[in-house]
Amino acid sequence: MSVVPPDWFAQTDDGGTGCYVHLPFCDRICPYCDFAVVRLRHAQVPRYLRALHDEIEAPYDDGPERIQTLYFGGGTPSALASGDLEWLAATIFARFRTAAGSIEFTLEANPSRGIEAFSRYRRMGVNRLSVGVQSFHDDELRRLGRDHDAAGAVVFVRAARAAGFDNLSLDLMAGVPGQTLQSFGRSLRRALELGVDHISVYGLTIEAGTPYAAWNAREPQAFADDDAQASMLALADDLLTEAGMQHYEISNFTRPGFACAHNIGYWRQRDCRAFGLSAAGYENGLRYANVRDLHAYCDAMEQRRTPRAFEERLPAAARVGEAAMLALRTSHGLRVLEFERRFGIDARSAFLAAIEKSKAAGLLEEAGGAIRLSRKGRLLANEACALFLDPELSIAR
Ligand code: SF4
Structure with missing residues (x-):
């Protein structure tokens, strides 16, 4: 066996x-x-x-x-x-x-x-x-x-x-x-x-x-x-x-x-620690990436400087928008109840404009409390997902 x-x-x-x-x-x-x-x-x-x-x-x-x-x-x-x-x-x-x-x-x-x-x-x-x-x-x-x-x-x-x-x-x-x-x-x-x-x-x-x-x-x-x-x-x-x-x-x-x-x-926006040149991590809302050049990375570590090329703390709206965009990439899709639990928002309202536009273009379908890309939407995923990056949030930005 x-x-x-x-x-x-x-x-x-x-x-x-x-x-x-x-x-x-x-x-x-x-x-x-x-x-x-x-x-x-x-x-x-x-x-x-x-x-x-x-x-x-x-x-x-x-x-x-x-x-x-x-x-x-x-x-x-x-x-x-x-x-x-x-x-x-x-x-x-x-x-x-x-x-x-x-x-x-x-x-x-x-x-x-x-x-x-x-x-x-x-x-x-x-x-x-x-x-x-x-x-x-x-x-x-x-x-x-x-x-x-x-x-x-x-x-x-x-x-x-x-x-x-x-x-x-x-x-x-x-x-x-x-x-x-x-x-x-x-x-x-x-x-x-x-x-x-x-x-x-x-x-x-x-x-x-x-x-x-x-x-x-x-x-x-x-x-x-x-x-x-x-x-x-x-x-x-x-x-x-x-x-x-x-x-x-x-x-x-x-x-x-x-x-x-x-x-x-x-895709679920979990934290990820990242090491090495160009490595991009995400920790508790902080996104960062290291320098891309081998010598610059090694120099930074040898001189006890940070190797990071940038750090960005995502505002609430950007975090929610990114979560939606990433969720849509997966077959689970954007689960309305999960967004309510994680972010305290009604995803259907926050993404109303994106949902209506994507549905009209045949890029989205909705079933069982989840919003997913259609087959056509998967082939035009970048276009469809980009619409979700800027939600209408009444919560603090
Ligand atoms: S150079 Fe070729 S093998 Fe190396 S990471 Fe790029 S695609 Fe992969």
Whole structure:
């Protein structure tokens, strides 16, 4: 009889705190990427890890508290030596008095890296791997500048299963240059055949200043237009839900019981402590983000200065608006009773204009005390959610 892994989401609560650690190193920089990344140079790693350690160990007024999810993202965390990751994880667990293995611990991994370290990842408490596959077609992977091929991704996912990871997620991308609806469908089916527990599907966005932005300016016809990308995302919805996965957030699908507790924390506006360059956290209404530059971050920690680039205490209206926008991203939607309990407001009145406008455009539906995005609304999510950012509140702003 197979052992059912814990449903980490069921074990988390809105009063808990997540923890995000940013590991920015990548073997090479993909031409579409706009994350805070640096090309891996081994000489830089010890300095960054020391700075991270100092930030994690910095004293907080309210003393240590437990964390209920941990996420190592990047960058490519699996580009680092497993011993370094183990040391970092131990630092976090000691700092927050949390036992390894007692919480959801996600590590982002690229198929080109980390396969030899699976057993060590498991020993240090990683129980969820998120694998950046993007496509199961070699020509698309080449255009994305990825350093793995489709066969390598299959080997990686199978090896992760064999090593005992019973909570596996992979990322796929819609709108890759040269991708067709058919080739995207084949990538989705390949992911299903591999039996992963969770699939994230992101539409390619062209970020200013990247090599892709220059390519797009030269040759816009090489890129999928909005309609083509929307067709791909609709296909993902059809294929993955027909296969029994739950479409629980705009870009995320899960087998029952494998929703990502850490990311649900963001969408439920739970607190999250964040460490590392560019890391963005949210604690009791205070939003902050660290500087994006590696040297600026390390300099700040070495000179005992704050690494934060900005801090912002959200006014009540902004907090409620953001909560609505985040709730709408999820399949639970905006629950009227929950907003009354959390914020003491009648969501239908506070968001009256947004609700009426979205409903008239076919972007929203309402049932069972919850306001949710319709299928059309999920495809136009940014447009629909943005309407909710500025509620009419009679409570103090
Ligand atoms: S591997 Fe991921 S984080 Fe690194 S450059 Fe490519 S897209 Fe960006």
